[in-house]
Amino acid sequence: MTLVLEGKTPSLKIREEIKREIAEYTSQGFRKPGLAVILVGNDPASRIYVRNKIKACRDVGIESFFYHLDDRVTTEELLDVIADLNTREEVDGILVQLPLPAHIDQNEIITFINPEKDVDGFHPQNMGKLVARTEDGFIPCTPLGVDLLLKHYGVEVKGKDVVIVGEGFIVGRPLSLLMLWRGATVTVCHIHTRDVSRFTREAEILISATGVPHLIKADMVREGAVVIDIGISKVGGKVVGDVDFESVKNKVSAITPVPGGVGPMTVTSLLLNTLKSYRRRMKVSKRQTVP
Helix, strand or coil: CCEECCCHHHHHHHHHHHHHHHHHHHHCCCCCCEEEEEEECCCHHHHHHHHHHHHHHHHHCCEEEEEEECCCCCHHHHHHHHHHHHHCCCCCEEEECCCCCCCCCHHHHHHHCCHHHCCCCCCHHHHHHHHHCCCCCCCCHHHHHHHHHHHHCCCCCCCCEEEEECCCCCCHHHHHHHHHHCCCEEEEECCCCCCHHHHHCCCCEEEECCCCCCCECHHHCCCCCEEEECCCEEECCEEECCECHHHHCCCCCEECCCCCCHHHHHHHHHHHHHHHHHHHHHCCCCCCCCC
């Protein structure tokens, strides 16, 4: 029988531990952790993501500082907001919701965030720490969420053939590094890969992060594989993933649903990274029960 790797259960478990840890700190007179969230413009999907993140913060006791900027804001004006947040003592994490409008230099924005507050994990210093396998950096939230999900369900990564479809900056590239860190043999497929299915059919763990609805069909998947679907699209008003779930689910040993799979773990990873920054900045010790 196929195991459905839903993310709600492990996510709630981790969030309860985060909530308890924060309550412990505040009961000792420490301030709450603080996360600043910047949204530029009114993209409907981005507004939903930001709303979910702010609600998750509130649920566990993290104070959120929300900045909603007009889509005509300049790069310089956005940098001024970040410069202030970089120095504010009550702000432990800074998140700029991506994507940004085309006229804003995204790389300049990312690299301007204080790497000690870069809880999205996109700053070159944090990416470099992922390459170097050092524990003190921030791992990007979706890759970290995938890692935590696999651990929760006891899916062994070490020694496995992992194929990642999609080499994007936010998911594919950092996830490939994290899977290497965990001991997997990793193949990354991208837009220039000839015959993607030649690689996906060999994957013991297949991860797709392209945003192309139903890209992965049953004939592209190995019997008994573990399939992680990170893509999210809307087709006919319905949210779907990269994987044709109905045709694939009976062929594999485990699969994530969309929605409700990796998504909750991504938000939970943001909370974990914010807590990690808070611990370091407040010089408080980590509870062993929280990842």
